[in-house]
Amino acid sequence: MLVSRNFSACKSLLNKKADGVKEPQTTVVHNPVDGTKGSSESCNTTEEEEVKAAVPGRAASSDSAVLSQCSGNEGSPQYPPASRKQEIIKITEQLIEAVNNGDFEAYTRICDPGLTSFEPEALGNLVEGMDFHKFYFENLLSKNSKPVHTTILNPHVHLIGEDAACIAYIRLTQYIDSQGRPRSSQSEETRVWHRRDSKWLNVHFHCSGAPAAPLQ
Structure with a gap:
């Protein structure tokens, strides 16, 4: 049985502050027992x-x-493994929210400056640093005003000691193309997180499948 947390909103609505709250536009769907499996913790x-x-x-x-x-x-x-796994899922949600909203400043706060990545946009090359990603934020993501919704399917978290973790999941993105038609794209992603000074930072990610920015 799958359990889901549903959050969906249009980007234009996210910028409205009438109610003083910004609604996330990410859904996480996972197996309820995921919080207790896949851990490398010895305690x-x-x-x-x-x-x-x-x-x-x-x-x-x-x-x-x-x-x-x-x-x-x-x-x-010391934190319970299940609690730390949920923390990793939550910070991954926040990172994807920053991408969907075209918020490069929020993205850089969550990522290590030396972030490395393999992704479709890099055509199989290993990319290091933030400049490569900044190009897409400035020329595509920040200019999009159409609805975007992301579903994170079956996130699986491996805890590596107290200050490192790896999360793997399927990322399903719904968006509106240039013709005004609803589309969906899927990618398979793995992200490595490292905690420094009580703050989690994404230090590496690998994306396979559709481009992470399919809003053309």
Whole structure:
């Protein structure tokens, strides 16, 4: 069974501030168990931890086991894996919102300045830095006033320690072409995130399939 969070709006409506709130235009559709699978974390909640309170005599041994499992992460803030996975999905939503809205400033706040990428627009070449992406923001994305809606299908997050993560998903984009006809395009994307100073930054992404900016 799929669970979806639906947010849809026209770009022109996003710029209206009558209600003081900008509505996102991204939908995330994923399996409800995704938050507990695919993790590379070594420190997870176990049944032994859950019964500690019921069996006082085992508390000390359970504590030792937990400390042993997590010893490699001392000094780093601990968050439940499911919570951190949702955090990665959310920041990915925000990045795609910035693309849909043609907001290069918001995009640069979420991306590392040395961002590397493979994408259809680069014709198979590895691109580094923001200048390549800035061209599309200035000459295409920021000039679009037609509705755009993106659906992120089945995001799968791998946690790599406390400060790195990788997310893979299908990106389905609905847009209006130059003839006023509704169109859809699909791409397969992988993004690598790195947390620095408590802030997640996209350091690399790989896009296969349709161009990420199909608004011609």
